[in-house]
Amino acid sequence: MAHLRLADFIRTNIEAILQAWEDFARTVEPPALTMDDVALRDHARQMLLAVADDLDQPQSEGERVAKSQGLGDRDHEDTASEIHAEARLLSGYTIVQLVSEYRALRSSVLALWDAFTKEERATDSGDMTRFNEAIDQALAESVARYEYLVKKSQNMFLAILAHDLRNPLGAVVMGSSFMMQASDIPPKYALAATRMYNSARRMGSLVNDLIDYTRTHFGAGMPIDARHGDLANVSRQVVEELRTFHPERNIALQAPASVMAMIDNGRIAQMLSNLIGNAIQYGLVDTPVAIAVVADSGNDIIITVNNFGPAIPADKIAGIFDPLVRVGHEGSPDAGEHTSLGIGLYIARQIAHAHGGRIEVVSGEENGTTFSVTLPLHRGGPHAA
Known part of the structure; x- marks a missing residue:
């Protein structure tokens, strides 16, 4: 009795x-109910034929393992499963609904195959394993494409939002600055204008961080324009600015008169503002925020930012520089005030890396939390212009 291969069975019974x-698929609501028969079958036929063709090819043990993990070889063209994921995303499918389609496709083939083999027909049992591996590969490709497109659309939304916020924020900064300088308005209005100005500047800083976040996630990296600059002077300017914004806080700076290095002044100022701002946000109000700039005996500059407050839990230290990670202390009465989007520390790390440096953090109850930035003294970093 001749063996019937699963590949031939799929081709013969593809309509069923x-x-x-x-x-x-029509049970998946809401998107499937809005699609016609042609749309519902969009790429399933191509995926099944691709699986059938794969079953006809010889396969080594290494290829089998790779495929079962979704890492099988492929050419540079989009696969049917990747195109299918893109179409489903545009149709409004969730990732759960997309995965359920593959489960249904697998079930459809295996149920019909099982009914066929029960009629005492000889088959190749290894085909079922090969089939499952091929479906796993297609599913992995589909999920990866779906996730990529979702992240891309999210980043595009954030980039557009941040860009469009710049103009109205600029108007608030200019208007409040004009009111602050006026001498013919009551003091209470001048105070309100000062608060508006400080808040708008803070929002502008967050918008800039958001733009940088989306830029790095689009693969462009953090652009810097490294030139000879005085890092000590940049540090003093940032500290003075933050002292103006936070007159109630003790912000102490220790730095030499001058530390010349190849740096992007604007980016270094942004990094320091993020680190010091984070220290102010999470530090205890009655304790100082201490910043130190030291040129070591080698070729590095070390900048430390220390604050005293609740220690960062050990299980959160490793991910503290990841984007969109909040390090607020849950359970504290002011936890709502001590949270953020978590972009600032991510941007600070990107700036340090762009200068060829690194950033680290240690935290404990006794010595507080200290962020340490190590920068090369004479190198502009991998993204220097």
């Missing part, structure tokens, strides 16, 4: 398989 899969 697609109908069973289509019946399931």
Whole structure:
């Protein structure tokens, strides 16, 4: 009795398989109910034929393991499963619904195959394993493409939002600055204008961080324009600015008169503002925020920012520089005030890396939390212009 390969079975029964899969797809609400039969079957036929062709090819043990993990070889063109993921995303499918389609497609093939083999027909049992591996590969490709497109659309939204916020924020800064300088308004209005100005500047800083975040996630990296600059002077300017914004806080700076290095002054100021701002946000109000700039005996500059407050839990230290990670202390009465989007520390690390440096953090109850930035004294970093 001749063996019937699963590949041939799929090709011969593709319409029955697609109908069973289509019946399931119509149970996925809401998007499937708005699509016609052609749209529902969009790439399932191509995926099934690709699986059948794969089953006809010889396979080594290494190729089998890679495929079962979704790491099988592929060419540079988009696969049917990747195109399918893009179409489903545009149709409003969630990732859960997308995965359920593959489960239904797998079930449709195996149910029909099982019914066929029960009729005492000889088959190749290894085909079922090969089939599952091929479906796993297609599923991995589909999920990866879906996730990539979702992240891309999110980053595009954030970039557009941040860009469009710049103009109205600029108007608030200019208007409040004009009111602050006026001599013919009551003091209470001047105070309100000062608060508006400080808040708008803070929002502007957050918008800039958001733009940088989306830029790095689009793969462009953190651009810097490294030139000979005085890091000590930049540090003093940032500290004076933050003292103006936070007159109630003790912000102490220890730095030499001058520390010349190859730096992007604007980016270094942004990094320091983020680190010191973070220390102010999470430090205890009645304790100082201490900044030190030291040129060591080698070729490095070390900048430390220390504050005293609740220690960062050990399980959160490793991810503190990850984007969109909040390090607020849950359970504290002011936890709502001590949270943020978590972009500032991520941007600070990107700036340090762009200068060829690194940033580290240690935290404990006795010595507080200290961020340490190490920068090369004479190198502008990998993204220097």
